[in-house]
Amino acid sequence: MKHWWWKFLAIALLLVASIAGLRVPLSPAxxxxxxxxxxxxxxxxxxxxxxxxxxxxxxxxxxxxxxxxxxxxxxxxxxxxxxxxxxxxxxxxxxxxxxxxxxxxxxxxxxTEGLGDGIESGPCGPSTNKLDMSGLAFTFPNRSILYESIRNLHFHVPMWFTMIALMGISVWRSIQVLGNNSLDRDRQARSAVHVGLLFCALGLTTGAVWARATWGAFWTNDVKLNGAAVTALIYLAYLVLRGSIPDAHKRARLAAIYNIFAFVLLVMFLFVVPRLNAIDSLHPGNGGNSGFNDLDLDNRLRVIFYPAVAGWILLGIWLYDLRHRSLRINEHLDR
Amino acid sequence: MRTAFTLALLILHILPAAAQAPTWLEDQLYGGGKLNAVIAVVSIILLGIGIWLWAQDRRLKRMEKAIEKKTM
Amino acid sequence: MLLYVVSAVYVAYLSVKGGLGTATWNALFWIILLFAAFNALSRSFQREDQGRQLYLYTLVDPRSVVLARSLYNALTMVLLSLLSLVFYTLFLGGEVLAEADLPQFLLAVVLGGIGFAAALTLISAIAARAGNGLGLMAILGFPIVLPMLLAVLRASKLALDGVAWSVTGTYFLGLVLLDVITVTLAWLLFPYLWRD
Missing domain, CATH: 2.60.40 (Immunoglobulin-like)
Structure with missing residues (x-):
């Protein structure tokens, strides 16, 4: 129980976030x-x-x-x-x-065509007493275009958070590789990239489906999408680099150097440059598009979203742990 | 390497922007107040993780076989 | 290298008859530059054999080597970009430049050249160490240079449209930041490449 409590936490968080993400009704509209x-x-x-x-x-x-x-x-x-x-x-x-x-x-x-200078306003303006929302107390915002697909926020977006977290772990391991030339750390870095690429693929496919449902196209020329494509290319290149070096120690060091170099530039590209440039984006929170703050007036999305992100990251770490351990056993067997 | 190529193929398969969805797909996605888009996304995630687990399972099986060979 | 650029520009001239829009003019220019950069810089570590390099690193600090290399490559790239700009306008017409903010565009070209050079210097060192030549260089370098290319495309497009400094200032700040970070990373990581 000592060391694997977080696996239970992962499942619990995912359960709560998924059930709530699917079950909470949309507010009436x-x-x-x-x-x-x-x-x-x-x-x-x-x-x-x-x-x-x-x-x-x-x-x-x-x-x-x-x-x-x-x-x-x-x-x-x-x-x-x-x-x-x-x-x-x-x-x-x-x-x-x-x-x-x-x-x-x-x-x-x-x-209406043919305007005038006003009408006699009727006696039926907005009601002063509060709206009756009993039974629909906890609801997600109902947005035109999005409608029910707003729930995808709890499934699609955590994929990217998890990917970044895993790539972050990988870079951390890579920095350790440069420090002590440990092949164990190198194996961890590689496992994290593997699982990170899984989440990258999931993010891309789910994003394509959601984009088709909201914007009408599977792929748009958007900063976030370009960032996703660049990320995929970088880490595929990382794997190609690993595949082309036979010597284990040399491979560990060169891969670590490339990993660190690429990750820092990637972070620059994903988080710093868009903010500097205020580039137009269809994604929320960029270029005049409404983000969380306008969409989620009473934090109802956030209450589910953050546990979902935490749960998916923990699950990603779990998968990474499995991958790393099986690779280690494999290497012992080969010896 | 092999995984890399599979992934590259997968991503290249998704990338083409020009590919327009057939109308039946559109109808499916827009159905039920766009709830079907959510179902599609959740299924993709579960399927993806399932495929990953299946691949991992095969790796373990290979290792088990190697152990058997060594102990025999 | 110059020959490569000239022939590339000439091919572009042959294939694009008639006028080019600002956006296409800009994109084509940067694509030619990108490939020129790959061609020029992939050789920077490949031409020397391992023994000579090892000898070099026993004499001097590897950090000064990478700085010198980056500097040399950056200078080459800047020179190459400016020359290709000249040829490019000669062949494909400079009408686009008429309403452009020329100092801004030149700044974008220079910053882009430095950025390409700094990123590709380290990448070419990695590729050379991996013992695999040009193929690996392209695979490793392309995704790294792509963000830089996008940023520089945007900045130079704005410069071509003649947008004021107050608007483009942040873009150029971003480019400078990108260049500085790339050089710093190369400087930090390079010594580890040569530890055996």
């Missing part, structure tokens, strides 16, 4: 509103919600630059579908009108 343009006169609006609980007598209104249009009739079909009838007055100030149902806003729901 309006996902579809039709028609998309309105003109003065009576209009029938079909609203589709996601995880919503539409009910008779719910509040609904149209908002145009702070002015409100009250509905004539709100007809609830089921918990996620409703039909709203409203009479749109002439003279809306802004071309985009928002729809608000049960306190959930669908921004820019309608487009």
């Amino acid at each position: 309006l996902v579809h509103v039709s028609p998309s343009r309105i003109s003065p006169g009576e209009v029938n609006i079909e609203v589709t919600g996601y995880n919503t609980r539409f009910s008779e007598g719910m509040r609904a209104y149209l908002e145009n630059e702070g002015q409100y249009v009250c509905p004539v009739r709100v007809e609830v079909i089921d918990a996620t579908h409703a039909r709203i009838t409203a009479v749109v007055p002439a003279g809306l100030r802004a071309s985009m009108t928002d729809l608000v149902v049960q306190g959930l806003k669908y921004p820019g729901a309608f487009f």
